[in-house]
Amino acid sequence: MTIGSDIARGPNTPRPPCRGYLHKRTQSGLIKGWRKRWFVLTHDSCLYYFKNKRQDEGKRQPLSSVKLEGAEVGPDDSLGKPFVFKCRPQFGSRLYSLCATSNQEMKWCEAMERAVHPITQNHVWVDVTRHNSNMPPLAVKNPDCLGLLNKLDRSKDTWVQHYCILKDACLYLYSGIRSTGIYLQGYAVREQAYGSKKSTIELKPPSDEFKSFYFCADNSAENKWILAIKASIKKWRPFHQVLQDYMSLPPEETRM
Numbered sequence: 347m348t349i350g351s352d353i354a355r356g357p358n359t360p361r362p363p364c365r366g367y368l369h370k371r372t373q374s375g376l377i378k379g380w381r382k383r384w385f386v387l388t389h390d391s392c393l394y395y396f397k398n399k400r401q402d403e404g405k406r407q408p409l410s411s412v413k414l415e416g417a418e419v420g421p422d423d424s425l426g427k428p429f430v431f432k433c434r435p436q437f438g439s440r441l442y443s444l445c446a447t448s449n450q451e452m453k454w455c456e457a458m459e460r461a462v463h464p465i466t467q468n469h470v471w472v473d474v475t476r477h478n479s480n481m482p483p484l485a486v487k488n489p490d491c492l493g494l495l496n497k498l499d500r501s502k503d504t505w506v507q508h509y510c511i512l513k514d515a516c517l518y519l520y521s522g523i524r525s526t527g528i529y530l531q532g533y534a535v536r537e538q539a540y541g542s543k544k545s546t547i548e549l550k551p552p553s554d555e556f557k558s559f560y561f562c563a564d565n566s567a568e569n570k571w572i573l574a575i576k577a578s579i580k581k582w583r584p585f586h587q588v589l590q591d592y593m594s595l596p597p598e599e600t601r602m
Contacts, residue, residue, distance in 0.1 A: 364457040370395065371425075371443035380445060383409070385454070391415045391461040393433070412442065414461040421455060431455040475516045479527040483520055489513045491574035493567055495547075498540070498560040505562065512571075515579045528559070535575045537568070547572055 364387040369380040384396040386408075394408040416436035422443060423430070429446040431454070446452050478486055491512040496505040497519065508519040518525040530549060538548035540560050545568060549559040563571055 364454060366451070366454070368395075368451070368454060369445040369447075371445070385444075387414075387454075387457055387461060393458065393461075413437075414458055415463075417458075417462050419455065419458045419462055421452075431458075433458060475514070475527055475529070478513065478516070479518060479525050482523050483509060483511055483518075483525070486511050486513060486518070490578040491571060493563070493571075495519075495561045495563050495571065498546070498562075500560075503541075510561075512574055512578055515581065517575070530575065530579055533575075533579060535572055535579070537572060547575070549575070 364385075366385065367382055368385050370383050371380055372378060384399060386394045386396075388394070391414045393412040393414055395410060396406065396408050412433060412435055414433070414435070418432075418434040418436075420431060422432040425443065427445060429448065429452055431444055431446075431452070433442040433444065434440070435442075444454070446454055483492070489511045491510075493510065494507055495510045496507050498504075499506050508521060510520070511518045511525070515530050516527050517530060518527045532552040534550040534552075536548050536550070538546055538560075540546040540548070540562075543562055545562070547561040547563070547568060549561070551558060561571070562568065
């Protein structure tokens with residue numbers, strides 16, 4: 347259970363715990379040797395790598411991805427080269443040989459070893475919210491607030507209208523029968539001007555690892571939503587400290 351995480355499509359997933367350049371050994375094609383690639387290790391124990399610079403991340407499809415859960419990861423001195431480590435996924439026969447450039451960058455090996463045995467936290471509340479996200483809006487019982495909200499799509503700088511239901515610190519956004527839900531534990535709520543709009547609802551995360559959200563409603567409904575979201579989040583404060591302990595772990599980023 348993660349602060350501000352999304353139940354369905356993941357628009358608010360945390361930033362990867364480790365990202366940076368590594369050299370990957372290749373034995374395919376005409377050219378054999380080590381190639382510099384941009385690697386991204388995500389919280390769901392997946393390792394992605396891209397051909398070019400960091401700018402490719404989020405804009406182009408990765409060259410490949412590796413599921414690290416259950417994989418064999420560790421230092422490898424068989425190639426006679428320093429700072430080399432290997433990764434053999436649980437399924438398949440492929441062996442990945444990766445090379446860092448310093449002891450500091452060997453944190454990659456440590457981070458990947460942790461990803462082999464991910465720690466997960468389950469709670470009945472998570473199951474309930476996932477269940478609610480698959481229900482039509484009229485089937486969600488005793489909502490904290492409901493109605494139309496316009497959500498800012500920052501990639502297009504446009505406002506998209508959704509029918510929304512707030513329940514137990516989770517905001518469900520409907521674009522059809524099913525919804526996308528956003529966990530809001532730990533978020534701060536305030537009225538804030540944005541662009542040409544004098545008043546919007548700003549949902550500010552407790553850490554910059556997560557996204558901020560902006561909503562607007564009719565003037566008569568905006569204050570109602572702000573009060574309802576604050577009250578709904580407050581009910582789940584007992585969980586907040588547990589999640590903050592998780593958030594206090596510093597993200598790792600290697601640089602060359």
